Amino acid sequence: xxxxxxxxxxxxxxxxxxxxxxxxxxxxxxxxxxxxxxxxxxxxxxxxxxxxxxxxxxxxxxxxxxxxxxxxxxxxxxxxxxxxxxxxxxxxxxxxxxxxxxxxxxxxxxxxxxxxxxxxxxxxxxxxxxxxxxxxxxxxxxxxxxxxxxxxxxxxxxxxxxxxxxxxxxxxxxxxxxxxxxxxxxxxxxxxxxxxxxxxxxxxxxxxxxxxxxxxxxxxxxxxxxxxxxxxxxxxxxxxxxx
Amino acid sequence: xxxxxxxxxxxxxxxxxxxxxxxxxxxxxxxxxxxxxxxxxxxxxxxxxxxxxxxxxxxxxxxxxxxxxxxxxxxxxxxxxxxxxxxxxxxxxxxxxxxxxxxxxxxxxxxxxxxxxxxxxxxxxxxxxxxxxxxxxxxxxxxxxxxxxxxxxxxxxxxxxxxxxxxxxxxxxxxxxxxxxxxxxxxxxxxxxxxxxxxxxxxxxxxxxxxxxxxxxxxxxxxxxxxxxxxxxxxxxxxxxxxxxxxxxxxxxxxxxxxxxxxxxxxxxxxxxxxxxxxxxxxxxxxxxxxxxxxxxxxxxxxxxxxxxxxxxxxxxxxxxx
Numbered sequence: 001x002x003x004x005x006x007x008x009x010x011x012x013x014x015x016x017x018x019x020x021x022x023x024x025x026x027x028x029x030x031x032x033x034x035x036x037x038x039x040x041x042x043x044x045x046x047x048x049x050x051x052x053x054x055x056x057x058x059x060x061x062x063x064x065x066x067x068x069x070x071x072x073x074x075x076x077x078x079x080x081x082x083x084x085x086x087x088x089x090x091x092x093x094x095x096x097x098x099x100x101x102x103x104x105x106x107x108x109x110x111x112x113x114x115x116x117x118x119x120x121x122x123x124x125x126x127x128x129x130x131x132x133x134x135x136x137x138x139x140x141x142x143x144x145x146x147x148x149x150x151x152x153x154x155x156x157x158x159x160x161x162x163x164x165x166x167x168x169x170x171x172x173x174x175x176x177x178x179x180x181x182x183x184x185x186x187x188x189x190x191x192x193x194x195x196x197x198x199x200x201x202x203x204x205x206x207x208x209x210x211x212x213x214x215x216x217x218x219x220x221x222x223x224x225x226x227x228x229x230x231x232x233x234x235x236x237x238x239x240x241x242x243x
Numbered sequence: 244x245x246x247x248x249x250x251x252x253x254x255x256x257x258x259x260x261x262x263x264x265x266x267x268x269x270x271x272x273x274x275x276x277x278x279x280x281x282x283x284x285x286x287x288x289x290x291x292x293x294x295x296x297x298x299x300x301x302x303x304x305x306x307x308x309x310x311x312x313x314x315x316x317x318x319x320x321x322x323x324x325x326x327x328x329x330x331x332x333x334x335x336x337x338x339x340x341x342x343x344x345x346x347x348x349x350x351x352x353x354x355x356x357x358x359x360x361x362x363x364x365x366x367x368x369x370x371x372x373x374x375x376x377x378x379x380x381x382x383x384x385x386x387x388x389x390x391x392x393x394x395x396x397x398x399x400x401x402x403x404x405x406x407x408x409x410x411x412x413x414x415x416x417x418x419x420x421x422x423x424x425x426x427x428x429x430x431x432x433x434x435x436x437x438x439x440x441x442x443x444x445x446x447x448x449x450x451x452x453x454x455x456x457x458x459x460x461x462x463x464x465x466x467x468x469x470x471x472x473x474x475x476x477x478x479x480x481x482x483x484x485x486x487x488x489x490x491x492x493x494x495x496x497x498x499x500x501x502x503x504x505x506x507x508x509x510x511x512x513x514x515x516x517x518x519x520x521x522x523x524x525x526x527x528x529x530x531x532x533x534x535x536x537x538x539x540x541x542x543x544x545x546x547x548x549x550x551x552x553x554x555x556x557x558x559x560x561x562x563x564x565x
Contacts, residue, residue: 002348009345017333079329086293087346088319 006089010097018071019105028105032059032112048117053203054176055113057196060138063109065167068102068146069159076241077155085241091234099143106139107132123207130215131206137222138199144229151236174200180212195225245304246271246398246429247292252301254287254453261287263453264301269431269446274424276444277433278544284453285433286326289402292431293323306397319347322396322428326403328383332376336367336386339375340393347394354393361389366415381412388416392423399423401432405439417443441540451548465537468546473536474514476506479529492522507536 018024035058039051075081084094117123146163153159172178173187174196183191191197202218205211211218247269254262262284269275279285290296292303294314303310308317330339337358344354362371365385370378378386384404391399401420405413420443424430434440440447441461448458457464476482486500489508496510508514516533523530538546 005348005350006346009342013331013334013342017331078332079325079327080331082295082325082329083343083346086295086318086321086323088315088348089346090315 003089003093006087007093007097007100010084010094011100014071014098014101015104018067019101024067024105028063028109029112031062032109033116035059036113036116048121049123049208052113052117052207053200056110056135056203057138057174057176057200058171059109059113060106060135060199061142061167061170061196064102064106064139064142065146065149065163066160067105068099068143069149069153069163070156071102072098072147072150073153073156073159076150091237092230095147095230095233095237099140099147102143102146103136103139106142107135110135110139126206131203133219134199134202134206134222137219137226138196138203140226141195141199141222141229144226144233147233148229148236151233151240170194170196173197175212176200195222195229198222198225244271245269246273246306247275247431248302248304249288249292250302252288252291252303253299254284254291254296255299260453262291262298265450265453265455266301267448267455267458269429271429272424272427273445274420274430274432274443276440276447277431277450278435278437278440278447279433279450280435280548283450285435285450286402287453288450289400289431289433293321293400294318319394320397322391322394322399324388324391324399324401324404326406326433328380328387330375330383330387330390333374335372335374336362336378337371339386340390343390344393349394357393361392365389365419379409381408381415384408384412384416388419396428398429398431401430403434404432405434405436413439437539437541437544447540449544449547457543457547461540464540464543464547468543469538471509471511472513473507473509474516474519475532475534475536476508476519476523476530477532478504478506478523479531480504482506482523482528485523485526485528488526489519489522493519 032055035055036048036051039055040048072081075084084098087094114123145166149159149162149166153162173183173191174194175183175191176196180188180191180197198213198218198221201211201213202215202222205215205218245268247267249268250266252262252265253260265284265288267275277285277288287296291298292305292310294310294317298311305317306320308320310317331342334342340358340361341351341354344357349357359371362368365388367382367386367389370382375383375386388401388404391401404420405416408416417439420430420432424445432440432444444461446458446460447464449456449464457467459467481502481504483500483502486498486506489506490496490498493508493510493514495512496508496514499507501507508519520530520533
């Protein structure tokens, strides 16, 4: 019960202090909108339905990784993060509480293009439960990648630089712009190590019905990635922040 | 009963030994001062004691709990005030306190009631709804201490609690520390203000170069550098003529009478005040003031550490301590 009180209050504090601030709300809306419009202007004949999986993935990826890496680095530089490290709550509870706000923010970002698309195309065939689960798992893995960035960065600008260092290559390697089959052979193993590859593929299957991998494999790999990233993050926090 | 027990504690960073094999105990309800210049190893020690840093060697127990092995359990009984006020700038004073209480699993009604009580105790009632970033340095410090007390800890760790704040706020914080001690809280205090330690600490340890160079109560530390007792008398008239007689009357003493109507008596034994006063009175010398001369804690510190406290610390030296 005590752990739950701490978890809930850390989440509430983060939502109030960071995610509900006007600049972040506007970022959460403007960023996915801009991506959607950019794609539509670039290829006016392209179907919104074809674009949607990529737009959702990018919105979640950018929303979660940026926010968590920046908020944690910001709290660490002001030393308020020490309060969490010194509180009598388990490290896992603390990590889960910190990523929970980001996951919600990422999911909010994801549904901006979905809501927009709902006005333009018929999405009644989409399995919304499965889509929500896929978005949740993409948000969890992306948030944990943001946490890994936060563990490695000392300053906010470092966190931003580091985030971009892995986010952009990931976008090009996950099959979003270039199908995996057309990637050079030596890069394909890298693609299959990226959680976003499975996230994008499962979303594509749910929205357009044209996935290349089995949905069970995609969900399984996303879950496995989430567990692996969580374990690595915990280990890194212990090693880097409790000196 | 020992509330803090530190045994053979060592911390190394590569080739640098920040804390070098230190041991000490702090009893329940005691204010233990940890005194040393910047870079002496104070913050490194406190960080290990609160579980924010891993010792390279040694044992730490707080309230009977092994901090190394049961860190979270030990932290539940600790109140921690870091050397910088580290509450959330975006939140107001009241919400900051409530948030800190929630980290200790306190329920809403309980944490709100406690937050209100602490705001009153720390004279921050009027500022309770102001954002933390709008607080003055003294107010920020007071709220940070209030946050450390939100869960009524058994042991309070204060890292440089009065550094960089105004005289009035410093005084209020010192009074509060003494009040907490009277209520039974054990306090571990690091400071580089010697006069602060002298005023409020029951026992003091001097740390320099990562090692404890001396530890004990104030009188014990004083005695460790000066075995002599001294009394200074200020008289109404010239008393130089009685100096030799006074010295022979009180065997073992040494008397220096000065033209400014001052007599200083020193002796290895305690000097009985009344017989000396009577002696002078019988010879028509009116004593205006009699005061025991003792070395200051600063004298003791300088003598034991060899560090001249009159030389200001170099900018950035504080960072090196961390």
